[in-house]
Amino acid sequence: MLPTVARPARILVVEDDVAIRQTLAELLADEGFEVACASNGAEALDHLSCSAAPSLILLDLAMPVMDGWKFRSAQREDPRLARIPTVVVSASHSADRRCAEELAPDAFLAKPFDLDSLMSTIHRLC
Template sequence: MPSHTLLLVDDDAAIADALSELLVDEGYTVVTAANGAEALRYLRANVAPSLILLDLMMPVMDGYAFREVQREDPALSHIPVFILSAGHLGDRVRSLGVAGVFKKPLLLDALLAAIQEHCAPRA
């Protein structure tokens, strides 16, 4: 059984590195992108991942802009998204219509449980 692929979109190299190593240890396949534009390039060229873990404040294309494009694109809009952000989580974040919102620093148990739940149907 192939493992679930998670797309991790974060401009901070250390966070991307640490979180992807940790998720790999948990049995997931992790692909990273440094901003929204890179993430879109990946999504349009590859099989859809099970889940997108999305940072908000990123250069080039931030999480809000990425989400806008993703929701408009019927090929991508079905992929569930978790927001992982160190910023203020206000109304603007709620308006993104995502499957989960997690504050940095991350409560890892909660995040891992939610990821597992979202990937469960195929498992």
């Protein structure tokens, strides 16, 4: 019998800043993850409606069109998406407490975050 080949975990990066989004995508791909990207919450919901569910969502809060707050609300209301682990990242340090109370993410990282902390969090949740 042939050994089973584990598929790499899939991560959806939802971030409006092009440089941050591309850097995260490259970093995660270099770590062996399959990466998809969206520039706002609406784009992320569109992606999720026609793609296999990712292993994890890395979500910025402040974005145009649909911010992370509205995306997370829609995600939690959809049974198909609600159980996907979500790591919220934000430059607003004051968002930490409010985010934990209102959005109940699996983890919160304040920008700028340490890459080792990010990778540790992702590996723990995947």
